[in-house]
Amino acid sequence: MTFDRSSPGAYADLSRRNFLINSAVAGSGLVLSLSLPFGQGKAVGNDSFVPNAFIRIGTDGQIVLTMPYVEMGQGTYTSIPMLIAEELEVGLKQVRIEHAPPNEKLYANPLLGVQATGNSNAIRGAWKPLRETAAAARIMLIAAAASRWGVDAGSCHADAGEVVHAPSGRRLRYGELAAEAARMPVPKDVALKPAEEFKLIGTPAKRLDASGKVNGAAVYGIDARPPGVKIATLAQSPVFGGRLKSVDDTAAKAVRGVRQIVRLDDAVAVVADHMGAAKKGLEALKVEWDEGAHAGLGTQDIARELEQATRKSGPVAQNIGDADKAMANAAMRVEASYHLPFLAHATMEPMNCTVHFRGTECELWVGTQAIARVQAMAAKAAGLPVEKVTVHNHLIGGGFGRRLEADGAVRAVEVAKQVDGPVKVVWTREEDIQHDMYRPYWVDRIAAGLDKSGKPVAWINRFAGSSVIARWLPSAFKDGLDPDTTEGAIDLVYALPNFHVEYVRIEPPGIPTAFWRSVGPSHNVFVTESFIDELAAAAGQDEVAYRRALLDHNPRAKAVLDLAAEKASWSSPLPKGRGRGIALQYVFGSYLAQVAEVEVAKDGSVRVHRVVCVMDCGTVINPDTVEAQIQSGVMFGVTAALYGEITLKNGRIEQANFDTYQMLRINEAPAIEVHLVKSTEPPGGMGEAGTSGIVPAICNAVFAATGKRLRKMPIDSNALKA
Template structure:
């Protein structure tokens, strides 16, 4: 069961730019609720206050009720990635309870108690929910188990060492006596917090590492799952909006007479750069929007186009940038190289195109504001809404919901700010829903990048020098300014530096260039989605220049990274690398270390005479450390592969006269069901700490596809998306 949390605690606005490293010893507090329940709160890294009386403090992660039920207040969000199953598995493992006994609540906004330990803010992103929860949640469960067992031992007047936990009960092995957790909750709340705890050994895991059915599937299948767009507070009206077609433009005038005459339209709300129609339902709101006659002041970006932005990026790579990584003497090694290879690469702006379009329901009253939304960074939503509404933080209540696709888009609060601006002029609650066109044309986009690469090879064809000079937007510079230092941030450079390959001389520079007027934001595997394509494509070019097999060439460079070498060899073996394929068909390889996981993809493609590309099969080998739920790992790879192939074959946002040209799925195409390849996922068993999986597959698949296209046609693609005209059979 997943429920919405309706408390609205005061959130601490003071937050560290990065969380302190967390030790295995974390401060946990215990308090009894009025119902005799046991509440455990976990500090990450802050100290939480105990619950008192009937109040429920939002610092609590685990509640053991008098009925024996376990409630986990979830500090991460669920947007299809399986978080609401995998993280409860960590709690259930250490608590020794069946996974089905764990109920979930969405955590309220509170950056003091629900901070993501790897980000330093309350957010779900960067493929780090499991990474961030791995130790804290297991510790929370272990402390709860230890205290429940201690309470039972005290009641029985026996040594706690003779007792253990089993299936939601404390058991005294010598006598066979048993007590359920519910019977012990009140007594456990009065037990001293243990100064040390013992986590289960991997060989003793019962849940972790086993396939578990998704806890949220039944509600999603029967329609009872609540997404942000499902929010319907009493008396709610529905609004949709149109924003300036040119970023930075303003409303000059509005003729709303025809819109007001439409049955069901209740109100027209005019803002500085947008107009919204408030109606009884979405149909009336959309008709009203179409009937509006708006004159826009398009502003300074009215003539902006994609070519101009690309030209600025290309020019920037001719200028010195911030040094992201430098090993040896790349220039000196290049000068003495037997073979020199140069290439320029570029990737476009990309939209998120989530299944659930942007939406937010808001009720602004004189003394407060209530919000219903699905968002990846809830404390930011609360803070942004409070500022927009002119209210103290504690007067803003935020109910979080399941998210119908995030991909980084819902790390932003712009949609909430817009909804609050509209709601301030509406009497009663209003649900603001963006049309698909508005969603695509006013997205916050994956940045465009331009890379200038060069490499030097020795007489054997092996690389002695590697240089990459690239330019593009830095999202972290805006989203988390302290993370942008000395002209660099870890997201923009991931996948371009600290490569898996043993390269004796390497030099990488980055130039931050923000596109004029165009908002950029996180997109599923932002930095790696660009850098892995460039790195793995160029590595394929080096193998070609050396006249060597792409897999053998890479394997020779991976002796210092055995985990990378293992996944590459496994993927190649399972894919049947080297086996003969028909004409105009080919296999491509790629490998990466991103989000603390090692992954290799082999894509098998066929290219039609007219240049159309079909990806027939994808084989993935992944070492993501300790696996919590292998079903989730496989599902994440499958999902990311589809997302990445979409980007490779179709994804592109272009601008003309300051306007985004794409409007809906007819012009921003998504991979169709009948185009989906067979996807095989092979998981390498590992005892390393868990790595991230949500985004890794997106970045790895793209160069595998383009390298396969080269193998099939002999044509190297250095610009995305794939242009079928370039691949047409000649003659």
């Protein structure tokens, strides 16, 4: 797989139509774009539309996909080319990818409305538009061949990158037809291949990016090395909101290889010939900080404010029936309060960005999930018009939502403005963890009423925490609510006749919050699936049977639940100290049931031995990628359940590296089984679903093993001692 880094400037200003075509110029070939209206088919502004992608077929037959999404390990750069190759009738390796430049009008995800990769939306956003684009190209190539031969297009078909005239056996390669195809009329109605004719979609395909990552040819943001680049690392105020007071850089300047000390309002950077010298120089600095208003802040202060907020009413996220009346008449009432901590992203590739500031223009090399956002914020920091800022995107060594933020790029621009020539700003692991933008702290106060048979007749949930959407995409935050914050707390898979959910937005002082893998559901699924287990226990019923009785209206949810129970041997006995727990969810457009089998030792430590996952994500593009995504999400979630917690003391983040912010070790990794339910529904999201469901499954398994209910994460081994 190769990446074309040439600038696709020829793609500016396309006219407003469902299918758009730029005619061939000087024999350059066919350039095809699909343009879709914003969201549900509405125009943005006067003439602005949100295109999804471009296909370019050169006279050499090379097919180039300008990729509007980014690859951060999830397999996007294999699965999305499969969509193109399927409809174009070419081999997967015939598709070359170029990173899309920043351009929200051309490359915004139609489901998000912005140019970003996140919320498990890449395949969902690309599924129909990209296939239609490729199918239109195929139809036009066939029309060009038929015109040249003077035959009916219906007697021709595409095969392996060629157009074939079956009666005569004549064949023409796509490259030979590209210029003529560009002059063919754009088809008004495009018939997509039916599922039974798929050759690629649904088959296991080897990752196209794997070889480059193995042999070192792949280029990540941290690998960018423009000529003459210097390396910088930095220290930012240890308390968010603090300021730089004074710096004694005498010792730092004496370090061999150190070239410059850069002072900012709230940070100091050391610029050197290499990272080793930059780190030594940073350690040699004597820095004094004005810690500001948050110097005394602790996690308990934030938790207390959130807990108090759950005692006050907030905007109603969903209301069905009359939950208060049903609760008053219930035979039994069950109540609980749940706490989820701040979490860091801790990506393998720490935050970094390379910048060359030239005064009247600025150039960046970075790996980002939101390239247009980076361009806009970098331009603001540089004091330049957006068109004077060039951003080169690269592969990402772990995103998890962290690289939806542009703070790393902004910081690099601030440093680069004081440096002559390009400078690569690399955060140390400590700086990366202690100046992350964190998964919000959440507190839920939830209650349910049961009838005499134990069936839920009322469900009331009020939760408090930060709204990342309100900051990141203010237009999507309306009437005190946003779809991310509430996903997984509303529209549950269960039939609940009286249902009421409220959200109270509280932005914590002194600590920034951001999207974290599985976003809103990372919090909401933990609460709903832990609490439904509590209801089953209160009713004295089996947890799977209890859920199943609430799913008669939802056959897809029931199917994944039943298959998970079967594959996990749900009813079979386990040794003492072991338990099984289950969680069921419908988030990101996918159904997933997960069964965790855990062991609780006498010292309270928890070991997850086995995880069984059953997924109905609609049409599967690449089953290998789906399996890998679930495995990855499970590992991420198990880490959070056992170890994940960011705490504040005296305004400072207490965790600093992988010794204090622990990752799941190889020897702790559970056996993970993945079973896929065959479906012809449109694809659902994959990248985040595995994370949100595993945490409650583990906690429910701990209850099965010990009889102790866990309502606060991460798991406290002291509370589980025999």
